[in-house]
Structure formats: C-alpha cells, structure tokens
Amino acid sequence: MSDVDTEVRPSNFIRNIIDEDLKSGKHTSVHTRFPPEPNGFLHIGHAKSICLNFGIAKDYQGQCNLRFDDTNPEKEDIDYVHSIQEDVKWLGFQWADEIRYSSNYFDNLHQYALELINKGLAYVCFLNAEETREYRGTLTAPGKNSPYRDTSVEENLSLFEKMRLGEFKEGECALRAKIDMASPFMCMRDPVIYRIRFAHHHQTGDKWCIYPMYDFTHCISDAIENISHSLCTLEFQDNRRLYDWVLDHLDDFQAPNRTRQYEFSRLNLEYTLMSKRKLNDLVVRNLVSGWDDPRMPTIAGLRRRGYTSASIREFCQRIGVTKQENMIEVAMLDACIREELNATAPRAMAVLNPIKLVIENYPNAEPETINAPVHPNLEEMGTRELAFGKEIYIDAEDFKESANKKYKRLVLGKEVRLRNAYVVKAERFDTDAEGNVTTVYCSYDNETLGKNPADGRKVKGVIHWVEATTAKAAEFRVYSRLFNEANPAEFDTIDEVLNPESLVIKQGVVEAGLVSAPVEKAYQFEREGYFCADNKDSSAENLVFNLTVPLRESF
Incomplete structure (x- = not known):
C-alpha cells in the first residue's frame, strides 16, 4: 500500500473497497476514469463524479483517464469535447497521459464483436423496433426468443460484414448479444451491442456506419485501459451484469484482477434538473440564455455566476459518497461558496x-x-x-x-x-x-x-453609497432558483414549475474601481450580496454583474 494510506481521508464504501483490494494484492495501484458523453455541457452532478474519480486517483497516487464516450455521433459535437476538457481543468484536475475516446477502440470493438459471433454468443436480428419491444417482454413477463436467434455463425458473420459495409438501412437490423430472454434483468435479454448509423463521426469521420452501444463499449474500454475501479452511478447497477458478461466471454480479459464496476448514488439537488434532455429543452426553447446561463446547474453556468472550483470541490466533499439515493439541499451548495467568499472576496460598493x-x-x-x-x-x-x-x-x-x-x-x-x-x-x-x-x-x-x-x-x-460624479453605470442580474418546486423532475412539464422571477435585472451604479473587475471573480457588494462581472457580456464600457449568492440564505 502507498504512503497515502496513512493520511486522514473521509471514508466511504468505495475507499473501503480500494483499501481492501490494495491490501489483498488484487491491485497494486489505482486507475480510474471519467467517461463523459460529448453531447452536452457538464453539470454539478458530473462534478461529483469528477471529484470522486480524479480525487481518488490523486489520493492513492494513481491515475485517472479522461475518456469521451463517443459512440453516438448524431448527438455529439467537438465543441462539447472542448468544453468538457475546460471544465475538468477548471475544477482543478488533470487526466493521465493523452485524452482518450471510445472511438479509439472501434477496431478492437469490432474484433470483439466478431469473437462473440464466432462463439455463438451474438447474432444479427432483423426485428424492427416495435417487434423488439414486444419480444423483450415486461418486468413481470419474460421475453421470447427472436426468430433470428439461431442463425448460424457463418451467416451471422456474413450479415455483420454487410452491416459494416453499409448494405442495410438504418434500423433494418442490429447485432444482439445472445444471453437470456427470460432473465429478470431487462438489460440481459439479448441486448443490442451494434446498430447501423450513417452519421459522420467527429473523430473517425465516415470510416464506420456501425457503432457499438454504450454497454458493450464501456466495459471493454475500461479493460483495455487497465482501469482498476470503474465507478458509475446507481442507474447502471443492473447493467453491471452485462458489464461482467461481456468481459467474461472475451478471451483477452480473463485476468483475476480485471476491472470491476462499482455504483454510487447520483447527485440529486433541490430545485434543479439533472437530465441533459430536460436541460437541453430549456436551452432549445429559449427559457434560458444557453447552457452557460447562470441559472443552469452546468459547471459553465456556475462558473459564469461566480462559483469557484474550490467551493464546488468542497460541496462534493460534504455530500459524501453513498449507495443511498437522497435529495441534497441547495442551501449546502450556497453555503460552500458563501463561506469561501466571506473569507476571501474583496469588498466593494x-x-x-x-x-x-x-x-x-x-x-x-x-x-x-x-x-x-x-x-x-x-x-x-x-x-x-x-x-x-x-x-x-x-x-x-x-x-x-x-x-x-x-x-x-x-x-x-x-x-x-x-x-x-x-x-x-x-x-x-x-x-x-x-x-x-x-x-x-x-x-x-x-x-x-x-x-x-x-x-x-x-x-x-x-x-x-457611491459618489455620483465618478460612479459607473452597471447592470445587475439578480438570479434566484429557476424552479419553484424542490423536485421539478416530478412534474409533467417544466413550464408549470418555472420561477418567473428567477432573473431580475436592475440598473444601478458601482464604485469606479470596478470598471476593471476581472470576469468570474466575485466581490462582496456591501449589504447587497456577492456579485461577479459576467464573462460574456461585461466590459469596461458596459458593466454587467451577476449575483453569485446572497449574503445569507434568503429563500
């Protein structure tokens, strides 16, 4: 075990597992990874995962990879790749070696799919989407076998090659793992592991028209990179069975110390949405000004509002790591930034x-x-x-x-x-x-x-007060909660819980020295709150200040 084992660290079940693995010799070092999808901006929930994966690697003198899970080119964009890198660095972390992409392993993944076909453990299925759902069964009724399940190995190899060459239309067929249609776990009922997509990929261009599914890609990418502890949120708990099944049936990954998946509770924060789909809806419908709107829970939004990386790391430290789903009070996040700024923020009027x-x-x-x-x-x-x-x-x-x-x-x-x-x-x-x-x-x-x-x-x-002849005109954007309900995800539509006063704009004045205030740096405007110059709209000629947090809890 390394010298860091003598340091005082907050204990949790993941650290206990790691301590035991190092003690038993199952692993001699710790290697984690952070695997974001480049299909949107990172939010405060991702910050918890970043702090956990990178923090554990740092504490155990190990490594953490940044690997983009780029298996869905239709929803991905290189701009998201760049923004995610900036967010990770801004939070104070650095990945090991070069940036990695799941697409780096597309050739490997294709070969592993062929291995499963050759072993009779994968087949090309021509059921359409509706038929696939029907055959899959329900939570209380088992599924039934696809009529294509017993196609010969030779024919499946030929069909999969035709898929790769683009000889079938999108949705016409897919490669499925042959597991158990009667499994009590839906993810094990012959899941799709490859599908056809005629889409340009931001890393591989037009080389591929078949793309592997996340559950097939993720475990193999972990194994290739020799990840010791693959940390995921609880919604992937059932998928751990598929994670293990894939690796159990591939010859290259039979080492006893191969990667294992461990799940922890995701961050649920009051008055906040964490669904990328719902956050994207806010952006698309112009209910906010963009992914970096200061009312958004994105790291870009929090940064624009004046939150510091240290305050977010402290928040992630305080909420801890458990297997128990719970709702975190937003006041805890506000307290972290308020305590830091009270001690460090320059004063102004x-x-x-x-x-x-x-x-x-x-x-x-x-x-x-x-x-x-x-x-x-x-x-x-x-x-x-x-x-x-x-x-x-x-x-x-x-x-x-x-x-x-x-x-x-x-x-x-x-x-x-x-x-x-x-x-x-x-x-x-x-x-x-x-x-x-x-x-x-x-x-x-x-x-x-x-x-x-x-x-x-x-x-x-x-x-x-501010002296009149030297005062500088300024716009103040006073932000409060975007939603009026503590758990907006429970409601059918976003509109019914939106707070119409989540942004109030005021026109006032500031002391002259603030004309050169750095963007994102919070000041305590005495008796008003903590504010920072907006990183997009503020300039010496047009001062715009965002409310970071009130001087005290006011909601």
Whole structure:
C-alpha cells in the first residue's frame, strides 16, 4: 500500500473497497476514469463524479483517464469535447497521459464483436423496433426468443460484414448479444451491442456506419485501459451484469484482477434538473440564455455566476459518497461558496436601486479621496480609494420619511453613517409625480470620517453609497432558483414549475474601481450580496454583474 494510506481521508464504501483490494494484492495501484458523453455541457452532478474519480486517483497516487464516450455521433459535437476538457481543468484536475475516446477502440470493438459471433454468443436480428419491444417482454413477463436467434455463425458473420459495409438501412437490423430472454434483468435479454448509423463521426469521420452501444463499449474500454475501479452511478447497477458478461466471454480479459464496476448514488439537488434532455429543452426553447446561463446547474453556468472550483470541490466533499439515493439541499451548495467568499472576496460598493443624496453643507467643489479596506479582516489585501463628494447615490430602500426603531437606516431628521465615510442627517427630500423619493437632502459632520469619529458619536445604522460624479453605470442580474418546486423532475412539464422571477435585472451604479473587475471573480457588494462581472457580456464600457449568492440564505 502507498504512503497515502496513512493520511486522514473521509471514508466511504468505495475507499473501503480500494483499501481492501490494495491490501489483498488484487491491485497494486489505482486507475480510474471519467467517461463523459460529448453531447452536452457538464453539470454539478458530473462534478461529483469528477471529484470522486480524479480525487481518488490523486489520493492513492494513481491515475485517472479522461475518456469521451463517443459512440453516438448524431448527438455529439467537438465543441462539447472542448468544453468538457475546460471544465475538468477548471475544477482543478488533470487526466493521465493523452485524452482518450471510445472511438479509439472501434477496431478492437469490432474484433470483439466478431469473437462473440464466432462463439455463438451474438447474432444479427432483423426485428424492427416495435417487434423488439414486444419480444423483450415486461418486468413481470419474460421475453421470447427472436426468430433470428439461431442463425448460424457463418451467416451471422456474413450479415455483420454487410452491416459494416453499409448494405442495410438504418434500423433494418442490429447485432444482439445472445444471453437470456427470460432473465429478470431487462438489460440481459439479448441486448443490442451494434446498430447501423450513417452519421459522420467527429473523430473517425465516415470510416464506420456501425457503432457499438454504450454497454458493450464501456466495459471493454475500461479493460483495455487497465482501469482498476470503474465507478458509475446507481442507474447502471443492473447493467453491471452485462458489464461482467461481456468481459467474461472475451478471451483477452480473463485476468483475476480485471476491472470491476462499482455504483454510487447520483447527485440529486433541490430545485434543479439533472437530465441533459430536460436541460437541453430549456436551452432549445429559449427559457434560458444557453447552457452557460447562470441559472443552469452546468459547471459553465456556475462558473459564469461566480462559483469557484474550490467551493464546488468542497460541496462534493460534504455530500459524501453513498449507495443511498437522497435529495441534497441547495442551501449546502450556497453555503460552500458563501463561506469561501466571506473569507476571501474583496469588498466593494454598488447601489442597485439608486436615489440621489445631496450633502448641502459639503464645502468642496471636487470630490475628496477616502481610503477603505479591500477586506475588513485581511490587512494584507490592502486598501482601495473611494471618491466622496457633495452628491452620492444611496439605495432607495435605505431612506424612509418615518420608521420604527427596528429600521436602522436613514430616516428624516435622523443620522446614519455612510460606510467608511461620514455621518449624515436627513433634512428633507423630493419625490416624483408618483410619490417616489428621488433626492434626499442631508447635512454632514466633517469630524466623523471613518470608523472611530473624534466626537465618539454612536450611530445605529450604516449604509452603502457611491459618489455620483465618478460612479459607473452597471447592470445587475439578480438570479434566484429557476424552479419553484424542490423536485421539478416530478412534474409533467417544466413550464408549470418555472420561477418567473428567477432573473431580475436592475440598473444601478458601482464604485469606479470596478470598471476593471476581472470576469468570474466575485466581490462582496456591501449589504447587497456577492456579485461577479459576467464573462460574456461585461466590459469596461458596459458593466454587467451577476449575483453569485446572497449574503445569507434568503429563500
């Protein structure tokens, strides 16, 4: 066993299996793989699998392969290949050696299919899709044999070659494994292992018009790559029987330490969909702006919203690895990013619903410069310069003509402290035709600059602000849950559970220094929440900030 076995690691049933395999000598090293389909963007559920597979390999000083399961060219795209690579690297992981593709093994897979045919364990079947379903049986009734099941080996070899040469139409026939049509497990009732598809492949071009099925491809690819522990989610639990059956009947994979499949529970997150098909429906119907919409659970969407790779890794660590299906509270994910940003995010001021505050007794024609901490608890982050002048913007919610004692903001005739600046007193205000406050007129005390005023005056309220002449206009995209129900997958249609207020756009101002804010880097906008500059739409000339997470749980 390696030195890492002495380290303190969170225990789970997969690690226990690995520990036992290393102890017994069944395996001398750990080799895992992450096998995404390049037919969409990765989401937070895939992040759990990435952290598990790559994390285990790292902890045991082993290797983890990135292998694209590219057996369905009609739904795949090279852009997805590139985005998945970026997501894995962004999460902080690096695959072993070169990137792998299931299509790298198409020649091998074809030869293994021929081996099964020669052993009388596979046959070409001409039942159409409806007939195949009928012959397959049900969960309570066994299937019945295809009339083509007993075709001779010689004829099956000839028919399979004709399939390869494109002499049959799509759907006209398929190669099926000959297992057991009476099996209680549907996946073992003579499953299709090759089908005809006249589709251009992003890796192999037009070389093939027959493509292997996932269950046939996956186990063989694992075995070829000498994967020690093949980790899958629970929906593949029954398919483990087919995984083992294929390898049991191929001569090259009879070693006692060959790869084995182990299943763990997938990530089910409240108020979130994990189905690629349903997520794609959101995109196609323009219910979101794309796969990287910040309301989407995709890694690209979370990244655009300001989530960090460390917070996602921490979330995957906290939820653990079990065989028990459960629903994870979305508050746990929010807590991971909120805790990180509270400790590390630079502070700044932004006003999302601005009204003007005029300090009538402010004597300077030009703004003065005030120094404020970048982070209140991290002196090493330094200070930032804020402009302060006669006219500033405050949030409309921070002023009332009258209020009770619980209201700790600006009230007519009362005082409040401006964050990092002076104490001001509201004297009067203007309204528009609808009665909305537009301007508040104040006086200020020039002896009260900073946190420790010379006169020792205690003021209950502190509000944020932005100086008017140096303020930068900005758009704020305030995101909340995309769905109003904790388990949207339970509903017949997405539309009935969509949250119409999952995105609220506000036009406001930010302090001048944020004109150069890096995209995806979250700032704490004091008293507002954590926001980051949008990685697609924001620029120095057109500032756009996305809400990462509120300052506290608000749902």
